Amino acid sequence: MDWQTFLSKAGYRLSEPRKRIMKLMEMADKPLNPLAIHRLLREQGVHLGLVSVYRTLELFFSLGLISQVFQPDGLVGYLPVSFGHHHFIVCQNCHKAVEFLGSEDMQELIQRIHSETHYQVRDHLLQFYGLCPECQALLENGDIN
Amino acid sequence: MDWQTFLSKAGYRLSEPRKRIMKLMEMADKPLNPLAIHRLLREQGVHLGLVSVYRTLELFFSLGLISQVFQPDGLVGYLPVSFGHHHFIVCQNCHKAVEFLGSEDMQELIQRIHSETHYQVRDHLLQFYGLCPECQALLENGDIN
DNA sequence: TTGTTATTGATAATATTTTTCAATAAGCCA
DNA sequence: TGGCTTATTGAAAAATATTATCAATAACAA
Numbered sequence: 001m002d003w004q005t006f007l008s009k010a011g012y013r014l015s016e017p018r019k020r021i022m023k024l025m026e027m028a029d030k031p032l033n034p035l036a037i038h039r040l041l042r043e044q045g046v047h048l049g050l051v052s053v054y055r056t057l058e059l060f061f062s063l064g065l066i067s068q069v070f071q072p073d074g075l076v077g078y079l080p081v082s083f084g085h086h087h088f089i090v091c092q093n094c095h096k097a098v099e100f101l102g103s104e105d106m107q108e109l110i111q112r113i114h115s116e117t118h119y120q121v122r123d124h125l126l127q128f129y130g131l132c133p134e135c136q137a138l139l140e141n142g143d144i145n
Numbered sequence: 146m147d148w149q150t151f152l153s154k155a156g157y158r159l160s161e162p163r164k165r166i167m168k169l170m171e172m173a174d175k176p177l178n179p180l181a182i183h184r185l186l187r188e189q190g191v192h193l194g195l196v197s198v199y200r201t202l203e204l205f206f207s208l209g210l211i212s213q214v215f216q217p218d219g220l221v222g223y224l225p226v227s228f229g230h231h232h233f234i235v236c237q238n239c240h241k242a243v244e245f246l247g248s249e250d251m252q253e254l255i256q257r258i259h260s261e262t263h264y265q266v267r268d269h270l271l272q273f274y275g276l277c278p279e280c281q282a283l284l285e286n287g288d289i290n
Numbered sequence: 291t292t293g294t295t296a297t298t299g300a301t302a303a304t305a306t307t308t309t310t311c312a313a314t315a316a317g318c319c320a
Numbered sequence: 321t322g323g324c325t326t327a328t329t330g331a332a333a334a335a336t337a338t339t340a341t342c343a344a345t346a347a348c349a350a
Contacts, residue, residue, distance in 0.1 A: 049299040070215045089264045113245050119234045123274040130266040194330040
């Protein structure tokens, strides 16, 4: 089920702003925050209220259509979620992000955490940082770092 | 080497505000953000400028003395780091957090990410959410959720 | 098409973070 | 110990980010 169907079934309307915002996030392969989305849309001539961007992201997030991605510097961005997977690796240079298939062999670690801390484990956040293929090439050429 | 020695050796002064802030974070067993730190110190009669809190956290973070902890709702808090470990589990009810020993058996997953995405993996963020022992008891008594 | 109502956008209010700069105090050295 | 140098602080202001309000608009069901 695509996000548009999902949104409708959940009782929400498929408005133009919502379509624009999701489309932008799908095109951008890096996490975007509300201000960035507003600025980018404006640059391509789409004039949305910033408030709508906030509201839309909040809605999408609460429905699980997008994920929060935490940058190493503490900034938070959003990325559309291919259903079921919620793990990303983010390029430290160009910030391009891709999802990878969540490992389900986390059980052993969860066991260990439980015996170490006595916490009941219910959820987790796992993200990786590194260099995408393009930026690896740049690094080898001495163009970065 | 304790953080005070570390700070000195790095060429920074061991000021009263810095001591207060670190001590507070060490006492609190949950992630604190700048505003919370400012408010808590003020409540216990310590009158610090909010600006100093921001500056101190930035410094501590850049030196690796504290870690950022991401709450499921997107808020960021800070926790002192026991050297070498940077993985936390946060209680979803009372927000109390404890560190657990970082698993070094991440290698296999890193391998898989590399072959799936062709990203060079350099760092990662791994956090768990759950219920601490106290809140598990509350849950069983029907006092929460 | 038309009517109902969720959704938007504009404006204002609030909250958070950063900048600036004079006053203060940490730590070195005599 | 006491003075000197300079990193650090605090206050105020500026900049930035987020949330609230409400009339105007547009999505969608009938």
